Amino acid sequence: MAQVRSAGSGTNFPKPPEGSWTAHYPELGTEPISYEDSISPEFYELEREAIFKRVWLNVGRVEQLPRNGSYFTKELAFANTSIVVVRGRDGTVRAFHNICRHRGNKLVWTDLPRQETSGNCRQFVCKYHGWRYELDGSCSFVQQEREFFDLDKADYGLVSVHCDAWAGFIFVNLDAEPQQTLAEFLGPMITSIGDYPFHQMTDRFYYRAVVGSNWKIFLDAFQEFYHAPVLHAKQSPVAARPEVQLAGYEGLHYQIEGPHRLVSSTAGRGWLMPRKDLKPMETLTRSGLFGPWDAPDLGTLPAGINPGRAKWWGMDSFQLWPNFVILIWERNWYLTYHYWPTSHNTHVFEGNLYFVPARNARERLAQEMAAVTFKEFGLQDGNTLEATQIMLESRVVKAFPLNDQEILCRHLHKVTADWVNDYVRKRAEA
Amino acid sequence: MSDALLPSQFSNLEPYAAKWCLPTERQRFAQRMASTMDEMQAFYDAFFPRGEEAIAYCEKFPIDDMPEDAQRLLQLLYSLVMVSFPVEVWRQPHVPDAGASALDLVIEPGP
Numbered sequence: 001m002a003q004v005r006s007a008g009s010g011t012n013f014p015k016p017p018e019g020s021w022t023a024h025y026p027e028l029g030t031e032p033i034s035y036e037d038s039i040s041p042e043f044y045e046l047e048r049e050a051i052f053k054r055v056w057l058n059v060g061r062v063e064q065l066p067r068n069g070s071y072f073t074k075e076l077a078f079a080n081t082s083i084v085v086v087r088g089r090d091g092t093v094r095a096f097h098n099i100c101r102h103r104g105n106k107l108v109w110t111d112l113p114r115q116e117t118s119g120n121c122r123q124f125v126c127k128y129h130g131w132r133y134e135l136d137g138s139c140s141f142v143q144q145e146r147e148f149f150d151l152d153k154a155d156y157g158l159v160s161v162h163c164d165a166w167a168g169f170i171f172v173n174l175d176a177e178p179q180q181t182l183a184e185f186l187g188p189m190i191t192s193i194g195d196y197p198f199h200q201m202t203d204r205f206y207y208r209a210v211v212g213s214n215w216k217i218f219l220d221a222f223q224e225f226y227h228a229p230v231l232h233a234k235q236s237p238v239a240a241r242p243e244v245q246l247a248g249y250e251g252l253h254y255q256i257e258g259p260h261r262l263v264s265s266t267a268g269r270g271w272l273m274p275r276k277d278l279k280p281m282e283t284l285t286r287s288g289l290f291g292p293w294d295a296p297d298l299g300t301l302p303a304g305i306n307p308g309r310a311k312w313w314g315m316d317s318f319q320l321w322p323n324f325v326i327l328i329w330e331r332n333w334y335l336t337y338h339y340w341p342t343s344h345n346t347h348v349f350e351g352n353l354y355f356v357p358a359r360n361a362r363e364r365l366a367q368e369m370a371a372v373t374f375k376e377f378g379l380q381d382g383n384t385l386e387a388t389q390i391m392l393e394s395r396v397v398k399a400f401p402l403n404d405q406e407i408l409c410r411h412l413h414k415v416t417a418d419w420v421n422d423y424v425r426k427r428a429e430a
Numbered sequence: 431m432s433d434a435l436l437p438s439q440f441s442n443l444e445p446y447a448a449k450w451c452l453p454t455e456r457q458r459f460a461q462r463m464a465s466t467m468d469e470m471q472a473f474y475d476a477f478f479p480r481g482e483e484a485i486a487y488c489e490k491f492p493i494d495d496m497p498e499d500a501q502r503l504l505q506l507l508y509s510l511v512m513v514s515f516p517v518e519v520w521r522q523p524h525v526p527d528a529g530a531s532a533l534d535l536v537i538e539p540g541p
Contacts, residue, residue, distance in 0.1 A: 204539060284478070368508050375535070380528050383529060
């Protein structure tokens with residue numbers, strides 16, 4: 001363990017008394033790990049059943065449903081389904097499988113059947129034969145009802161999906177009987193940030209990409225920053241590159257609770273940096289990768305933020321099992337990541353940046369600078385994922401060493417294995 | 431008289447307005463990928479020194495009620511952000527080591 005502390009020429013932030021973050025969670029081990037879970041079609045089939053069809057999944061925020069009758073659809077490829085999430089006449093948010101009970105047509109879609117859509121309506125009407133459904137899912141109208149045989153509309157409501165919300169984040173669970181409530185599932189580490197003013201941050205940049213890698217490969221890329229000084233070196237002004245790479249990377253605080261994990265990190269403080277280390281556009285806009293330099297006043301933040309009470313705190317990345325990340329910045333904005341598997345070696349990535357609404361053009365331009373910079377870095381990450389996936393699939397190498405700064409990758413693959421093993425065992429017992 | 435797209439005090443930027451006053455990030459990103467470094471360098475060199483002046487001009491107006499010429503000036507500032515990485519860092523329109531990847535902006539705030 002001593003080698004871990006002395007390796008590299010970083011800043012040597014304190015580690016737990018065990019000598020490393022990984023040793024602090026001994027169930028993780030320190031052995032090289034297999035990436036078979038990211039290249040096997042058979043394993044992906046198990047993940048669909050064991051994980052994605054029985055876990056709470058975030059599908060959006062309440063601000064996407066501003067009025068009674070507001071709805072959006074979500075494609076859930078891992079379950080071969082689409083759901084519609086809607087705010088009813090009573091204000092309650094509900095979720096349904098997006099299928100007409102008559103002959104199985106997709107109920108809510110616009111021009112392209114596979115494309116997500118959103119809008120506002122008084123009721124849902126099927127394009128095919130005109131069956132209608134209330135916003136609470138009940139069937140209210142059957143075209144030429146007298147032509148059917150002993151049909152009772154009460155038996156033909158939409159198929160509901162378990163739906164709950166926390167801190168304005170809407171979650172669904174496809175399991176017939178979820179094993180845990182949403183609050184139980186989230187646990188104290190996550191719910192302790194529930195009072196963060198997410199609802200104030202309604203200026204939103206929503207990015208989407210189809211990625212040629214397993215969903216966990218991208219999660220791994222964004223849950224360690226060991227890569228950042230190297231992969232993204234060409235994003236720094238030339239004068240700053242040697243320092244960036246030499247410094248390496250050390251996290252401030254790592255925390256694991258149940259299936260969820262957290263890394264707290266420093267972040268660039270442009271307003272304190274010499275101009276030679278900044279891009280001129282950063283100086284002009286007072287903004288960059290780490291967000292606008294001039295932060296809005298949010299008052300006191302909830303106790304769950306910066307749980308390690310790190311002095312040089314710049315951000316918390318909360319990794320919610322299995323595929324949802326909330327990243328909260330010291331400059332008082334946040335972003336989310338979602339990784340939606342579509343096969344064993346493809347997934348859809350979504351990134352959302354959320355800011356307190358700009359009051360003027362200067363603040364809006366600072367948002368633009370942060371968002372454009374996010375994309376420049378994200379494009380490098382996305383390309384690298386495909387390069388990783390391609391070679392993992394060669395199976396030339398079967399075990400890969402992870403260092404202490406990659407502890408969260410180790411945890412993700414362990415939790416994945418635990419859920420799949422648990423499912424396989426219960427299925428064998430049944 | 432007014433074919434001008436921008437507020438009169440920024441008339442020296444009119445030659446760039448038709449190409450770079452674009453309302454969405456998708457259009458601005460596509461314009462960058464379709465431009466040469468010489469074109470972007472000329473735009474940057476003409477506009478960057480007046481960047482602070484342009485921001486100060488735009489921020490006088492309520493964000494949700496900007497005159498059209500000020501909105502176009504703000505779009506021109508967005509485009510300055512869009513060309514800044516190629517001009518200031520990479521000397522090429524596309525992100526290094528990002529050949530095959532795409533990241534589409536689906537929703538963005540106004541104006």
